[in-house]
Amino acid sequence: EQSLSFPQLERLKAVFVGSNYLDYSSLEVKEFRQNFVNRFLSSPVKEERLGDAYISYDIMVSFGRLLHEYGKYFQVGLRRRDEVEGELTEKFRYKLSNDNRYMPFLMIRNARVVKIEGQ
Numbered sequence: 201e202q203s204l205s206f207p208q209l210e211r212l213k214a215v216f217v218g219s220n221y222l223d224y225s226s227l228e229v230k231e232f233r234q235n236f237v238n239r240f241l242s243s244p245v246k247e248e249r250l251g252d253a254y255i256s257y258d259i260m261v262s263f264g265r266l267l268h269e270y271g272k273y274f275q276v277g278l279r280r281r282d283e284v285e286g287e288l289t290e291k292f293r294y295k296l297s298n299d300n301r302y303m304p305f306l307m308i309r310n311a312r313v314v315k316i317e318g319q
Contacts, residue, residue: 210308261287
């Protein structure tokens with residue numbers, strides 16, 4: 201079996217792209233998790249059929265804000281803005297694309313996955 205440990209990845213200064221990165225220590229993520237557990241009596245986990253509860257919630261809230269601001273032509277808002285602020289994630293970047301183009305860069309520091317600042 202070949203694998204790398206967190207200390208090895210940290211020593212190598214490996215950089216990762218985290219398309220679905222969440223800062224689980226943020227207040228918003230903690231509140232979402234607590235509300236989800238209180239409502240559904242289970243943790244928000246990723247399931248193949250249903251997707252990721254955190255990301256799904258984040259997209260719904262963000263697109264809801266666009267719908268509120270731009271109405272049924274929310275795509276106009278996506279084209280006008282370089283970035284759309286997320287609720288649980290940092291942001292989305294859909295300008296001139298049908299896919300989120302925002303990709304935070306991550307590293308291992310003190311055995312934790314952290315976002316590299318300034319990206």
